[in-house]
Structure formats: C-alpha cells, structure tokens
Amino acid sequence: MKWKKQITNLKAYQPGRSIEDVRKEYGLEKIVKLASNENPFGSSNRAKEWIQSYGSSYAIYPDGYITDLRSALSESLNVEEKQLIFGNGSDELILIISRAMLEPGKNTVMATPTFPQYRHNATVEGAEIREVPLVDGAHDLNAMLAVIDEQTAVVWLCSPNNPTGIHISNNDLVQFLNKVPEDVLVVLDEAYYEYVTADDYYNAVEIVEKYPNVLVLRTFSKIYGLASFRVGYGFGAEEVVRALEPVREPFNINTLGKGAAIAALSDQAFVEKCRIENKKGLEQFYQFCQNENIFYYPSEGNFILIDFKCNSDELTQYLMEKGYIVRSGNALGFPGAVRVTVGSQEQNEGVIQAMKSFVAEKAIRQ
Numbered sequence: 203m204k205w206k207k208q209i210t211n212l213k214a215y216q217p218g219r220s221i222e223d224v225r226k227e228y229g230l231e232k233i234v235k236l237a238s239n240e241n242p243f244g245s246s247n248r249a250k251e252w253i254q255s256y257g258s259s260y261a262i263y264p265d266g267y268i269t270d271l272r273s274a275l276s277e278s279l280n281v282e283e284k285q286l287i288f289g290n291g292s293d294e295l296i297l298i299i300s301r302a303m304l305e306p307g308k309n310t311v312m313a314t315p316t317f318p319q320y321r322h323n324a325t326v327e328g329a330e331i332r333e334v335p336l337v338d339g340a341h342d343l344n345a346m347l348a349v350i351d352e353q354t355a356v357v358w359l360c361s362p363n364n365p366t367g368i369h370i371s372n373n374d375l376v377q378f379l380n381k382v383p384e385d386v387l388v389v390l391d392e393a394y395y396e397y398v399t400a401d402d403y404y405n406a407v408e409i410v411e412k413y414p415n416v417l418v419l420r421t422f423s424k425i426y427g428l429a430s431f432r433v434g435y436g437f438g439a440e441e442v443v444r445a446l447e448p449v450r451e452p453f454n455i456n457t458l459g460k461g462a463a464i465a466a467l468s469d470q471a472f473v474e475k476c477r478i479e480n481k482k483g484l485e486q487f488y489q490f491c492q493n494e495n496i497f498y499y500p501s502e503g504n505f506i507l508i509d510f511k512c513n514s515d516e517l518t519q520y521l522m523e524k525g526y527i528v529r530s531g532n533a534l535g536f537p538g539a540v541r542v543t544v545g546s547q548e549q550n551e552g553v554i555q556a557m558k559s560f561v562a563e564k565a566i567r568q
C-alpha cells in the first residue's frame with residue numbers, strides 16, 4: 203500500500219506499564235505508578251460530583267463549540283473566547299498544529315530531549331526536524347534562533363521542560379521572541395504551568411498579547427487530575443486560532459470531559475493544595491539526592507529527573523519489583539537517569555527508600 207514513506211519506520215507510542223500489568227507479573231499487592239506525571243491526589247471532588255450528577259443522554263453529540271468551558275476559561279484567563287482552541291488532550295493540539303503547518307520542504311525547531319510528540323507529529327507530516335540539545339537541562343534559545351530560517355514553520359518550547367523540569371525565564375523568553383520572525387509560530391507548551399512557583403516565570407497571557415505568533419498549550423491532565431478525559435486547550439492570537447480551527451475535529455471534546463473540566467477549574471483551592479504538596483514532595487527528593495550526592499535537575503513540574511549515572515533500565519526494573527513504576531531515562535534521552543513523578547508524601551518516602559537500597563546494594567557490588 204502507498205503509505206507515506208516517513209511513517210514506515212515510525213514506532214507507535216509505548217505507554218508506561220500499567221498498574222494491573224505490573225501487579226500480575228510480580229504478584230505485588232501495592233503498586234505505585236510514578237511514571238506519567240499524573241496527579242497523586244486525583245482530581246477535585248467537584249469533578250467527581252459533576253460526573254455522578256450527569257443525567258443527560260449519551261446519544262447526543264457533544265457541543266462542538268465547547269461553549270461553557272470556553273467561557274469559563276476566557277473569564278479565568280482574561281482572554282477572548284475566540285483566542286481559545288481545544289484538543290483531545292494537548293497531544294491533539296500538537297497534532298492539529300503539525301497538520302496545519304508542517305509538510306515536506308518546511309522545518310520545525312525543538313529542543314532535545316523534550317516532549318516526544320513534537321518530533322513524532324513532525325515526522326508524520328514529513329517536515330525536517332531541527333533538534334537543539336538542551337544545556338544543563340534548559341532550552342538553548344540562542345542556538346534555537348540560529349537554526350530558524352525561511353522554511354521554519356513552528357518552534358516548540360516546553361516550559362517547564364519534560365523530562366528535565368527546567369522552565370524558561372521571562373527575560374530569556376522575551377529576548378528570544380523579539381528575534382523570532384513574525385511568521386514563525388512559537389508553541390509554548392505549559393502542561394505543568396500550574397505547578398510553577400519560580401519568581402522569574404513569565405505571564406503567558408501577556409506574552410500572547412504582545413507576540414501574536416505565540417500559541418500557549420495547557421491541559422487538564424496534570425494538576426487537574428483529569429488525564430483520562432483528554433481535555434487540553436490552547437490560547438493565542440485570534441488569527442492563529444482561526445487558521446487552526448478547520449483542522450480540528452468537530453467534536454473533539456466529549457461531554458463528560460468538558461463538564462469535569464469546568465467543575466475542576468472552579469476548584470482552585472484543590473489546585474493550590476496540589477501545588478503546595480508538590481513543592482514539599484520535590485523537597486523530599488532534593489534532600490535524598492543531596493544526602494546521597496546524586497545529581498538531579500531542580501524541577502518546576504511534578505516530576506524529577508535524577509541522574510544516578512547507572513543502568514537506567516536496571517534501576518527501573520529494581521524499583522518495579524519493589525512496586526514503584528518510574529520512567530527509565532533510556533526512554534527519555536537521558537541514559538543513566540530516571541524520571542519520577544512526585545507522589546504523595548508516603549509514596550515519595552517509599553520510592554526514596556527503594557532508591558536508597560539500590561544505591562547501597564550497588565555500592566556493595568562495586
């Protein structure tokens with residue numbers, strides 16, 4: 203058959219292992235999944251209550267304009283409704299942007315390692331991919347500027363960056379945007395925005411006002427704890443959103459996801475609580491790394507990349523046998539490291555104990 207030639211060697215997404223799967227294989231009772239940056243505290247009770255009270259027909263198509271979530275976000279962000287676009291997770295927005303802008307003969311610029319979906323979707327569209335290595339876990343914005351040319355359609359920035367957790371400062375971002383040509387779309391993926399506490403973080407709404415070539419992506423999957431519902435959104439200049447809209451599927455936000463998102467958005471106390479708990483959790487990991495003298499990247503997200511400088515797969519396997527699912531650095535472009543989602547205090551303590559015994563056992567063997 204006549205497949206696009208660029209997809210013939212492309213691998214399908216490899217999901218992290220599920221709790222059920224690991225439970226079966228190792229016969230463990232308690233398993234803690236700290237592999238996909240999901241919220242250990244679940245989601246707001248308001249979302250659950252809304253779902254339980256939903257009594258309307260399942261036979262009716264969802265609202266294609268996503269009217270009430272659109273107006274709720276427009277109000278809370280202070281952007282116009284027409285500045286918003288929705289995706290079946292921000293993953294789908296990455297697909298929509300790629301489909302709308304990328305093709306053979308064009309190129310796209312991104313950091314490496316970063317969130318793999320930028321590269322994946324660019325590959326499907328047959329665009330040239332220009333990857334610029336991170337420096338100390340951070341985007342090298344000057345090097346990224348240097349590879350932008352006439353054929354560059356999209357630049358992807360991930361802030362905080364997955365998997366390092368490093369954010370882009372306001373100063374660095376503004377200096378970068380001042381130099382990017384106006385006809386290049388800069389996508390600012392802020393999947394972990396609500397976790398950020400750094401003082402020098404930018405204000406994305408102000409950035410979008412000043413730079414009409416920026417589109418910001420956010421999601422209800424991370425701090426809002428609604429990953430299973432697949433609700434992501436973007437905001438930017440009306441012209442950008444208008445141009446992308448025809449590429450969006452008509453009913454890409456489902457009724458239950460939309461309702462749960464509205465309910466979750468109204469509960470900012472829950473978001474605040476999760477942000478505070480996450481900071482405390484990060485401190486637990488920092489303390490461990492400092493005590494053991496292990497390198498880590500200070501994180502603005504709900505995950506931490508720890509560089510044990512060991513065989514990542516061996517450590518991942520070791521932790522799995524003790525009931526903790528984490529992400530091996532080998533799968534993330536950081537051989538030697540693992541990425542651990544920050545869990546509850548007890549979960550963090552547990553995985554830290556397991557990592558401690560790994561370190562001790564390895565020292566014995568050495």
Ligand SMILES: *Cc1c(COP(=O)(O)O)cnc(C)c1O
Pocket residue numbers: 239290291292293294317360363364391393420421422423429432433434
């Ligand atoms: C998790 C994640 C996403 C995808 O989130 P969904 O909205 O669930 O599709 C996007 N970008 C980054 C950097 C992420 O870590």
